[in-house]
Each structure stands twice: as structure tokens, then as C-alpha cells.
Amino acid sequence: MAQVQRMSRLMVKTLRDDPADAETLNHKLLVRAGYVRRNAAGIWTWLPLGKKVLDNISRVVREEMDAIGAQEVLLPALLPKEPYEASARWEEYGDLLFRLKDRKGAEYLLGPTHEEIFTLIVKDQVASYKDLPVMLYQIQTKYRDEARPRAGVLRGREFQMKDSYSFDITDEGLAESYRLHREAYQKIFARLGLDYRIVSAVSGAMGGSASEEFLAPAPAGEDTFVDCPACDYAANTEAVTFKLTPVSEEHGPVEELATPDTPTIETLAEHLGVPASATLKNLLVKVDGEIVAVGVPGDREVDLGKLGEHLAPAVVELVTAEDFEGREDLVRGYVGPQGLEKVRYIADPRVAPGTAWITGANKADTHAKNVVAGRDFEVDDYLDVVVVEEGDPCPKCGTGLKLDRAIEIGHIFQLGRKYADTFGLDVLGQHGKPVRVTMGSYGIGVSRAVAALAEQSADDQGLCWPKEIAPADVHVVAAGKALQTELALDVSEKLGAAGVRVLVDDRAGVSPGVKFTDAELIGVPKILVAGRRSAEGVLELKDRRTGEREELTVEEAIARLT
Numbered sequence: 327m328a329q330v331q332r333m334s335r336l337m338v339k340t341l342r343d344d345p346a347d348a349e350t351l352n353h354k355l356l357v358r359a360g361y362v363r364r365n366a367a368g369i370w371t372w373l374p375l376g377k378k379v380l381d382n383i384s385r386v387v388r389e390e391m392d393a394i395g396a397q398e399v400l401l402p403a404l405l406p407k408e409p410y411e412a413s414a415r416w417e418e419y420g421d422l423l424f425r426l427k428d429r430k431g432a433e434y435l436l437g438p439t440h441e442e443i444f445t446l447i448v449k450d451q452v453a454s455y456k457d458l459p460v461m462l463y464q465i466q467t468k469y470r471d472e473a474r475p476r477a478g479v480l481r482g483r484e485f486q487m488k489d490s491y492s493f494d495i496t497d498e499g500l501a502e503s504y505r506l507h508r509e510a511y512q513k514i515f516a517r518l519g520l521d522y523r524i525v526s527a528v529s530g531a532m533g534g535s536a537s538e539e540f541l542a543p544a545p546a547g548e549d550t551f552v553d554c555p556a557c558d559y560a561a562n563t564e565a566v567t568f569k570l571t572p573v574s575e576e577h578g579p580v581e582e583l584a585t586p587d588t589p590t591i592e593t594l595a596e597h598l599g600v601p602a603s604a605t606l607k608n609l610l611v612k613v614d615g616e617i618v619a620v621g622v623p624g625d626r627e628v629d630l631g632k633l634g635e636h637l638a639p640a641v642v643e644l645v646t647a648e649d650f651e652g653r654e655d656l657v658r659g660y661v662g663p664q665g666l667e668k669v670r671y672i673a674d675p676r677v678a679p680g681t682a683w684i685t686g687a688n689k690a691d692t693h694a695k696n697v698v699a700g701r702d703f704e705v706d707d708y709l710d711v712v713v714v715e716e717g718d719p720c721p722k723c724g725t726g727l728k729l730d731r732a733i734e735i736g737h738i739f740q741l742g743r744k745y746a747d748t749f750g751l752d753v754l755g756q757h758g759k760p761v762r763v764t765m766g767s768y769g770i771g772v773s774r775a776v777a778a779l780a781e782q783s784a785d786d787q788g789l790c791w792p793k794e795i796a797p798a799d800v801h802v803v804a805a806g807k808a809l810q811t812e813l814a815l816d817v818s819e820k821l822g823a824a825g826v827r828v829l830v831d832d833r834a835g836v837s838p839g840v841k842f843t844d845a846e847l848i849g850v851p852k853i854l855v856a857g858r859r860s861a862e863g864v865l866e867l868k869d870r871r872t873g874e875r876e877e878l879t880v881e882e883a884i885a886r887l888t
């Protein structure tokens with residue numbers, strides 16, 4: 327017996343007009359169709375219809391996470407500051423963190439993501455290699471004080487995320503946990519009916535080595551990705567772009583240095599307008615299309631040693647491998663008030679074009695990570711952002727790349743031992759010695775997926791949900807008076823009894839025209855109308871997506887819909 331929801335008793339108020347502040351399709355439609363309501367910037371209420379869609383997405387996610395053996399838990403969102411201080415993210419996250427104090431003055435945060443806390447829980451709960459691998463997940467409310475919370479539920483300051491974490495003792499084990507998640511994500515997004523691509527990404531604030539994103543192409547998306555029409559190469563431009571970050575006022579602007587010659591410390595220094603002995607920060611050097619050095623290593627391995635072949639000692643001094651030994655803070659930071667403490671991301675060494683590029687960043691409180699112009703900062707604040715352009719050669723096969731906008735719906739990371747090192751997460755190994763654990767972390771934007779689905783599947787009439795996600799299987803419309811209402815309720819009861827989820831528009835005093843418009847707007851995949859031929863017991867079944875219609879008796883309609 328599935329639920330029969332009467333519209334006459336449903337708290338839903340549809341709107342004819344787009345909300346004044348809405349810029350994106352999902353924002354307009356989800357508000358107009360009565361799924362969500364905005365409380366404050368980036369803070370949303372899920373109304374009954376919206377809650378159903380959100381729950382349907384959570385159910386799919388939960389089923390697929392359970393299927394790979396991940397265990398569901400629920401961690402607090404209100405977290406003590408100390409673990410995030412230990413990982414340096416209390417600092418690194420900057421303004422993105424919601425921070426608060428309790429009555430005794432102790433500091434807390436509202437969790438933006440939970441690597442620290444999961445690491446501590448596993449440290450507490452797991453003692454031996456025999457208890458690994460372990461995969462844990464939660465579907466939980468996350469908090470990020472986003473600079474520009476717009477686009478409806480696509481970018482909330484409070485939002486729902488499924489986050490999971492894997493714990494293994496070997497690199498092969500981590501690769502396997504990562505593979506399991508990747509496959510589970512493919513199943514999840516296929517079931518959600520989302521068109522998506524898997525692209526190379528940067529690990530950013532998470533740290534770690536490998537990471538991929540699941541991107542749902544849509545004009546409202548806030549990410550840009552490149553896609554090769556000839557081979558399987560696809561990457562977020564964050565991962566193929568040289569992000570130019572601000573330079574300090576005293577040093578003046580730094581431009582792209584295109585030189586046929588191998589740069590020397592002198593040419594670099596001259597170009598940067600600094601003495602040859604200066605400590606250069608966030609430096610990236612490419613020679614003959616190959617990155618030979620970065621001021622701090624990026625997410626990928628780069629041959630720092632090669633720098634010595636090209637550059638004089640002053641720079642080498644800054645960037646030799648030893649300089650980074652044990653200096654995790656340098657490797658994973660970005661440029662903060664103290665200078666080079668926080669550079670997180672430089673570039674993907676696979677980027678092919680160009681000769682030599684240099685970026686410099688000495689400005690306080692700036693960072694080079696996830697820098698998307700207009701989203702993360704005002705363009706004027708920064709120098710310039712060199713992006714990959716449409717038609718640039720694919721780093722793998724040389725074919726001209728395609729450029730598209732997309733919504734980041736999922737992100738998977740091989741974290742490695744970063745958090746395990748921070749918190750001393752060891753288990754007793756096979757030979758009685760402690761072994762350091764290696765981790766992965768994996769996120770899905772559950773509430774964002776609602777926005778992505780709305781963006782991808784809506785049409786001129788309104789929302790149009792895939793079956794598994796829709797708030798009901800069929801929207802029954804009583805288009806007339808008592809006779810039509812009686813037939814609509816009768817068929818609804820029978821459908822409900824047969825396990826079909828029904829939304830029935832039994833509202834009195836609402837014209838058929840308004841009911842039809844609302845049904846299209848709300849976007850349930852099938853619309854069943856009790857109208858003109860109700861006296862004969864004949865209904866009209868309409869497919870919301872294709873618009874195809876057919877006349878059916880009650881029995882035929884039930885047979886068709888079950």
C-alpha cells in the first residue's frame with residue numbers, strides 16, 4: 327500500500343511567477359512548484375514535495391553505499407575546534423567555516439566535511455589490521471559559509487552531503503576502496519537519471535594524491551571542464567588551469583612569461599620584479615611544455631630536482647626536495663598572512679601547451695585553490711586567470727578540447743596518510759608492529775543533486791523528474807466536479823493499494839486549467855486525468871516528458887501504472 331497524497335491536504339503553494347531573486351532554472355522551478363523555500367542566503371526549508379525528492383535521493387545513495395559494504399553512521403555537525411586545528415584546516419578554511427563559542431568560551435565549528443572526526447573515530451574503534459578495510463558513511467547536514475550562495479539549493483550554506491571514508495592498510499587496499507566508490511557513484515548517478523562525466527580534479531583542501539569529480543553538464547553549473555572528443559580525457563579546468571593568484575603590491579603584477587629560452591633565475595627575477603635572491607612563493611615553472619618546478623609541489627608529483635638544471639641556486643634553494651621534507655604545511659597550504667604557508671594547488675603537470683609560465687602569490691589571505699573567477703572572488707581582486715580555451719590541444723591525444731559548464735555532484739579522493747599522520751592512526755599489523763592507515767574520502771551533494779536534476783530535466787512547462795526520484799509515480803487530476811473527483815479518488819485508492827505512489831489533485835474550486843498547469847510544473851512522470859469521459863469510467867494518461875496521451879479505463883490505467 328503506497329501513499330495516496332491528496333493535494334487538498336498537501337501544504338503546497340505554487341507560484342505563477344519566478345521569484346525575483348532567482349537566477350537559475352532550478353531555483354525558479356523548485357520555488358514555484360513549492361518544493362523549497364528560502365529562509366536566508368543559502369539556507370533552505372524543504373517543503374513536503376521537496377522532502378520526498380530529497381529522501382528518494384538519499385535512499386538511492388544509501389542502497390548503493392550499503393551494497394559496497396559501507397556502514398552508515400551519524401556524526402555531529404557541531405564539532406570541537408581542536409581536531410581541525412591539528413589538521414590546520416581551522417586556519418586553511420578561513421571564512422568558509424562557521425565558528426561559534428559555547429557558554430564557557432570554548433570554540434566550535436559547524437562541520438564542512440568530516441575527515442578529522444572520522445579519523446579519530448576509527449582510531450578509537452579499530453585496533454588491528456584484521457578489522458580493516460572499513461568504509462563508513464553518513465548523510466548529514468554540512469555547513470560552509472560560501473562567499474556567493476546563489477543558484478538555489480545548488481550552493482547552500484547549509485546543505486545535505488553524503489560523505490564516506492575508507493580505511494585501509496595498503497595502497498592497493500585504498501585503490502580498491504576507491505574503485506568500489508567510483509562504481510557505486512556510477513550506479514547512483516545512473517539511477518538518479520543524471521547525465522554526468524567523470525573528470526580529473528584537484529584535491530584542493532582535502533590533500534592527498536588522486537581525485538576525480540562527477541560533473542553534471544548544465545549551463546547553471548559553476549564548474550568548467552574540458553572534454554576530449556577523440557579520447558577519454560576529461561578534466562575540471564581547475565585541474566588543467568594555471569591559476570594566477572595575486573602578487574603582493576610591492577612586487578607588482580606577474581604576467582605569463584612566454585620565452586623560447588630556458589628561464590634562468592635572472593630572467594625569472596627580472597620578470598617578477600624582485601631581486602634574484604628573493605624568496606619566491608607559489609612559483610611554477612614550465613619549460614618546453616613540461617612543468618619542471620613549483621614553489622610548492624602541487625597535487626601531482628613533479629620533478630623538483632630538474633629545476634637545478636635550469637635555474638640558479640637562489641630558486642633551487644627554495645624548492646629542492648629537502649625543503650619540503652617534513653614540511654606538510656608548505657606542501658598543502660595556501661598563501662596566508664605569514665606568506666607561504668597555505669598554497670594548496672599549483673597545476674596538473676599534464677598540461678601541454680605553452681613554454682614557460684610563472685605565477686607568483688605573496689598576498690595575504692589569498693589562495694590558489696578552487697579559484698573560479700566570479701564564483702570564489704571578484705575578478706578585480708586578482709591578476710588574471712589563465713584558463714584552458716576551447717580548441718586547446720588535448721594533453722593525451724592532441725585533439726581540440728571541448729569546454730563545458732557543469733555542476734559538481736560528487737568528488738572522490740585518495741587521501742593517503744595525511745590525516746592518519748596527523749592523528750597517529752595506526753593499527754596493529756600482521757607482524758605485531760603498528761601500521762599506518764591510508765584513507766579515502768568521497769562526497770555526494772545530496773541536496774545539490776536535486777538542483778542538478780531540476781536543471782537537466784526541466785522543460786518549458788516545469789520540472790520533470792525521473793521515476794525513481796519523483797515525489798510520486800502518478801499525478802491524478804480531478805478535472806471537473808463531483809463525478810470527476812469521485813473517479814479520481816477511486817482510481818487513486820486502487821493505484822495506492824497496488825503499490826503506486828499517488829498524488830491526487832482533488833482540490834475543490836480550482837479550475838482544470840490551473841490543475842493541469844500545476845501538474846506540469848510539479849513534474850510527476852505520469853499524469854492521469856479524470857475529465858470529460860469520467861461518466862464512462864474513462865481516464866486520460868499523459869506522459870509528462872513526451873506529452874503522449876492515451877485513453878484508458880480504470881483497470882487499464884492500473885495495469886499500465888503498476
Ligand code: ATP
Binds near residue numbers: 472482487548737770
Ligand atoms: P564546489 O567546488 O562546488 O564548491 P567543493 O569541491 O567545495 O564544491 P567538496 O568539498 O568536494 O565540494 O564536497 C563534496 C560534494 O558536496 C561536492 O561534490 C558537491 O556535490 C557538494 N557540495 C559542496 N559544497 C556544496 C554547497 N555549498 N551546497 C551544496 N552542495 C555542496
Ligand code: MG
Binds near residue numbers: 696734
Ligand atoms: Mg569543487
Ligand code: MG
Binds near residue numbers: 696
Ligand atoms: Mg567549495
Ligand code: MG
Binds near residue numbers: 734737
Ligand atoms: Mg570538490
